[in-house]
Amino acid sequence: MNMRLFDTRTRELRAFEPLDPAHVSMYVCGPTVQSGPHIGHLRGALAFDILRRWLEHRFGRVTLVRNVTDIDDKVLANATDAEPWWALAYRMELEFSAAYAAIGIRPPTYEPRATASIPQMQELIARLIDAGHAYAADGSVYFDVRSWAEYGALTNQRPDAMDSSPDTDAGKRDALDFALWKAAKPAEPADATWDSPWGPGRPGWHIECSAMSRRYLGPAFDIHGGGLDLRFPHHENELAQSAAAGDAFARFWVHNGLVTVGDQKMSKSLGNVVLARDLLATYDPLVVRYALGAAHYRSSLAITTASFAEAEAALDRIRTFLTRAASPSAGGELPQAFAAALDDDLGVPQALAVLHEAVRAGNAALDSGQTDAAHAAARQVAAMAGILGIDPLDARWPSGGAGAMTSALDALIQTMVAQRARARADKDWAAADRIRDAIADAGISLEDRADGTHWSIDG
Structure with a gap:
């Protein structure tokens, strides 16, 4: 089966083949x-x-560019005398990096x-002016929307x-035109200003994104990604200015859905923003990763406390099985159904269903x-689990280092569980009860289910 991705531009699922069969190029805002x-930032980046992980598995190499917008109206507005804009931007950049990691x-x-x-931005702006798709006015430069017939x-x-664009500068010829270069303002700090021909x-x-994607990936690349809220005006404007400058730009546009809290879209104006640090x-x-990644990437993700409880329970099932199996985990082949799910527009919910079915089958085999x-x-x-980045025994997770100790404990408990099963088969109820009592005295609970006996540590 060929891999398919939903292309926002064509509004259809399309077969995905990279420009270079062994190297995928991807730019994410x-x-x-x-x-x-x-x-919402965590959900989108995840x-x-x-x-990216699946593309690496399918095609080998992936070059992923993800920019940091460190100069912007909002950055300047949030700066203070005690913390200049560049210091604020760097501190926030570190917060993002830490949360992602x-x-x-x-x-x-x-x-x-x-x-x-x-310099790359100025070069692109100059190309647009030369091509008749941008104009200078009062020290600023604007993209002439109506000069580009494919806008929209x-x-x-x-x-x-x-x-219309939120820019209200008098120098604009049309309310729809948007700023490529913003003239320095007296109230803005001098170190937020660069010389330019205009x-x-x-x-x-x-x-910014048009220039940086071109600089690091070239005039044509495979995938441009970002949140659904960026489609207009940001991505629409990127596409227009890059195409008007003569660049092929992105072959696929991929957008992730937004996050809702309760039944409302998350927004600062509603006061329902859930901060990553909280x-x-x-x-x-790991529970956060599972909860935010389990839904299809294009769906709207409704977050509740139940989302994290369900994620924790799912991870516990995976962890318990891998610990019970106590076998080398390297060298496993991906089930065909799992690969088919991810090939079909990154169907993570369907892929997780295959994973959990393998857990159930493995427990039954044990x-x-x-x-x-x-x-x-x-x-x-x-x-x-490795492809999805949710292996609970991976040493990178806080609980991952406990894998060897848990495996040793599981081996001991499974021996006692097997002895109890034999006693019950022989109808030696007294021996079976003694074994169960010994396990209970050690703070271990047993649960007899249809698919076998499972243990957990009493909380």
């Missing part, structure tokens, strides 16, 4: 670092982390800051039906004494 990360999101191949690509292609809108100033938001102080990072089958299932489970 990173954070504007005016404040710390919230749960969606593309899982996609906490839930196992791997660093991108390149993570450029916008302020490091000002990403969101399937026509200019006359669009909301006068001192700083870049507009949209030009989330990670409340729940185990309970019936089919050791080889149980070990084979354990290797498959570990391989699937």
Whole structure:
């Protein structure tokens, strides 16, 4: 089966083949670092982390670029005399990096800051002016929306039906035009200004990603990703200015769904923003990863306390089985159904269903004494969990280092459980009760289920 991805631009599932069969190129819009990360940032970055892991498995090499917007109206607005804009941006960037790392999101191949690509932005702006798609006015430069007949292609809108740009500068010819370069303002700090052919100033938001994606991936690349809220105006404007400058730009547009808290979209105006630092102080990072990654990436994710309880229970089932199996986890092949699920627009919910079915089958094999089958299932489970980044015995997780100790304890308990099973088969109820009592005295609870006997440590 060929891999398929939903392309937001064409609004259909399309077969995905990278420009280079052995190397996928991907650009994901990173954070504007005016404040710390919230749960929506984690969900978006995690969606593309899982996609990246699967693309690496399928095609080999992936170059992932995720930018940091460290110069922006919001960054300047949140700066203070005690903390200049660049210091605020760096502190927030570190918060994002720490939160991403906490839930196992791997660093991108390149993570450029916008302020490091000002010359590339100016070069792109000059190309747009030369091509007749941008104009200078009062030290600023604007993209001429109506000069580009394909404007609106990403969101399937026509200019006359669009909301106008929030830029209200008198120099604009049309309310829809957007700033590529913003003239310096007297109230803004001098170190937030760069020289340019059009006068001192700083870049507009949209030009940053077009210039950085071109710099690190070239004029054509495979995937452009980001949150659904970025489709308009940010991604629409990126597409227009890059295409108008003559670049092929992104072949696929991939957008992750947003997060709702209760039944409302998360927003600062509603006061229901869940900050990453609060989330990670409340729940185990692996539980957070599972809860945020379990839904399909394009779906709206409704977060409740039950989301994390369900994630914790699911991880406990995986952990208990892998510990019971106590077998080398390397070398497992991915089940065909698991691969087919991820090939079908990154179907993580379906892939998780395959993983948990393997856990159930492995437990049943252990309970019936089919050791080889149980070990084979354990290797498959570990391989699937590894692709999704949710292997609970991985040493990177706080609980992962306990794997060897838990395995040794499980071996002892399983021996006693087997002795109890034999006593019950022989109808030696007194011996069976003595073994169960000895296990209970050690603080271990047994639960007899249809798929076998399971143990847990009393809390």
